[in-house]
Amino acid sequence: MENLMGIFLNSVFVGNILLAYFLGMCSFVAVSGNLKTATGLGFAVIFVLAITTPVNWFIHHYLLAPGALAWAGLPDVDLNFLRFITFIASIAAMVQIVEMVIERISQALYTALGVFLPLIAVNCAILGTSLFMVERNYNFSESLVFGLGSGTGWFLAIVAMASLRQKLRYADLPYGLEGYGITMIVTGLMAMGFMIFSGIAL
Amino acid sequence: MQRWIRNFFDTHRPKFEKEGRFHRYHGLFEAFETIFFLPDSTTSQSPHIRDSLDLKRFMSIVILAIVPVALFGIYNTGFYACLAAGKSTAFLPSFMQGLLIFIPLLVVSYGVGFFWEALFAVRRGHGISEGFLVSGLLYPLILPPDLPLWQAAIGISFGVVIGKEIFGGTGRNLLNPALTARAFVFFAYPGQMSGDAVWISGGATDAVSGATALAISAQAEPGSQIPAMLDQAGLGLFELFVGRTPGSIGETSALLCLVGALILIITGVANWRIMVGGVLGVLGTGMLLNQLATGSLAAAMGLPAYYHLVMGGFAFGIVFMATDPVTAPGTDAARWLYGFLIGALTVLIRVFNPAYPEGTMLAILFMNLFAPLLDHFVIQIRLRKRISHV
Structure with a gap:
């Protein structure tokens, strides 16, 4: 239990997927202009990460890892070289399924998330989390918590960025820096603020 | 003397006006002129309040407190x-x-x-x-x-x-x-x-150790009594409060930071909620950690909470840095929370982050990032309390 708490806090604060590893930057920069849509996308990312990370854990452990196919009578087969393409395919498929399920169950949530839901398929924070999960040898429950934590960290970053950009409406920016330019600089400053946690071992 | 300066600025002003040769440097000219004379221009658009407290006086009081x-x-x-x-x-x-x-x-x-x-x-x-x-x-x-x-x-x-x-x-x-x-x-x-x-x-020599109270507390072995170690190093509670300790140039004296805080609060320049919130955050987190402290965990967990108020740069940071009206939140409830979280993060970083013995600087920067978000939540809650469509 303590271990799971540690993984969660670590992935939200210390190893924030966005501000420590800079993954998922494109949708972060593009969608943080408005606090409401940023919150929506943040929740969608938490949701998708909490599903894809454990699913990819199953794929890795029962199909791809060296010796994973022992259950099928093929203990010598190593399909690890297929990891990237399989993970991407499974993420895209999961996002599609999640989208269809949400549309079927809750029309309101579906319209609220809108175009951002399919966009998550190409958010590199999702793939990055799955790859970190393999690299760090997490077990099933750990990978579930890691997915949740990574998503929460991403959510925290994009919501903070959206509120900062709201404040920046009153700023007097140099012509060339308006929009994406200042967002990149603020991302750097945010990463500096998040370095408060770097070095904590959980 | 005064007339001479007045004359000097008046004769040179036309060069800095719209059509003048140096109109690009108007800001520079104005900055120097307003050091000597009060500007006679006022805010041109309504609404505005008649008050003698302008940015210059505001900043002068802060400097006075420093x-x-x-x-x-x-x-x-x-x-x-x-x-x-x-x-x-x-x-x-x-x-x-x-x-x-x-x-x-x-x-x-x-x-x-x-x-x-x-x-x-x-x-x-x-x-x-x-x-x-x-x-x-x-x-x-x-x-x-x-x-x-x-x-x-x-x-x-x-x-x-x-x-x-x-x-x-x-x-x-x-x-x-x-x-x-x-x-x-x-x-x-x-x-x-x-x-x-x-x-x-x-540099530290054999005669003087350069270790600060924070370094001693961060490096203490689990189970050791930090207050006794500090006393031994000549960094007792009183020395820490008065500030006769090594450290960054201005951060050591909690006593004089307190004097500065009083000046800022009485003149209304800095917001007291942030400072009180910060002190509560330090004491609350420190006491919680004291309750959880056991012999095998970090020794700094057992350090009495009030030590965190006088060690390192917390007093200086919460009085002069955290209260910066531009980067702090603008609503009262958010100010309480903002101060409290700065205090809490400071203690947590000091105790649990082996990379930095001090956490005040980064705690304030970190909370600067979340200040607009705190304001946003406070405003949303207030909006929700309103009776809709009256």
């Missing part, structure tokens, strides 16, 4: 420099020695910072604001005394340009410029910014 801390810091730095060099530690020589250390840093901070301010003011056609007088004074006070001047110059350049000017100058920055500058130097040149050797000018 002066006692700065003077003591100069003496204290000089005292330790003399002690390390084996010279007389009487008041006057110590103070002179401190001036020799502090003045170059101050000159670099003001000089380089003013250069960037002026460059941006001239290029972008806005005025030069008094805000920099405060940032430029705070910055050298939070530096270790022996920081090479070129590093101080690079730090303040980053703080002024990236921390403030690219957002459009005073009042528009997201992070505290002085802290941004210090954080930049901290991450860029860790060798000159942390460790035991940097807190005393001339």
Whole structure:
């Protein structure tokens, strides 16, 4: 239990997927202009990460890892070289399924998330989390918590960025820096603020 | 004398007006003129309030509140420099020695910072604001005394340009410029910014240990009694409160920070909610950790919570940095929470992060990032409490 708490806090604060590893930057920069849509996308990312990370854990452990196919009578087969393409395919498929399920169950949530839901398929924070999960040898429950934590960290970053950009409406920016330019600089400053946690071992 | 200055400005004004030869430098001209004379122009658009408190007076009060801390810091730095060099530690020589250390840093901070301010003011056609007088004074006070001047110059350049000017100058920055500058130097040149050797000018010698109270508390073995260790090192509670300890130039004296806090609160310049919130955050978190402390966990967990108020830069940070009206939240409930979280994060970083013995600087920067979000939540909650469609 303590271990799971540690993984969660670590992935939200210390190893924030966005501000420590800079993954998922494109949708972060593009969608943080408005606090409401940023919150929506943040929740969608938490949701998708909490599903894809454990699913990819199953794929890795029962199909791809060296010796994973022992259950099928093929203990010598190593399909690890297929990891990237399989993970991407499974993420895209999961996002599609999640989208269809949400549309079927809750029309309101579906319209609220809108175009951002399919966009998550190409958010590199999702793939990055799955790859970190393999690299760090997490077990099933750990990978579930890691997915949740990574998503929460991403959510925290994009919501903070959206509120900062709201404040920046009153700023007097140099012509060339308006929009994406200042967002990149603020991302750097945010990463500096998040370095408060770097070095904590959980 | 006064008439002479008045005449000087009046004769040269036309050159800086719209059609004049130097109209690009109007901001520069105005900045110097308003140092000597009150401007007679007022806000042209409504609404505005008639009040004698303008930005210049506001910043002057902050500087006034910093002066006692700065003077003591100069003496204290000089005292330790003399002690390390084996010279007389009487008041006057110590103070002179401190001036020799502090003045170059101050000159670099003001000089380089003013250069960037002026460059941006001239290029972008806005005025030069008094805000920099405060940032430029705070910055050298939070530096270790022996920081090479070129590093101080690079730090303040980053703080002024990236921390403030690219957002459009005073009042528009997201992070505290002085802290941004210090954080930049901290991450860029860790060798000159942390460790035991940097807190005393001339370096720690056999006669004087440069270890600060924070370093002692961070390095204590599990199960050891930190207050006793601090007493042994000559850093008892009283010394820490008065500030006779090694450290960054201006941060050591909690007592004089308290005096500064009173000046700021009585004049209404700084918000007391942030300061009280910060103190509560430190005490609350410290006491919680005291309850959880056992012999096998970090010794700093058992340190009485009030020690965290007087050790390191917390007092200086919460009084002069966290209350910066530009980067702090603007609603009262958010201010309480903002101060509380700064205090709580400071203690947590001091106790649990082995990478940094001190957490105040980064705690304030971190909360600067979330200040607009806290405001947003407070406003949303208020909106929800309203009766809709009355």
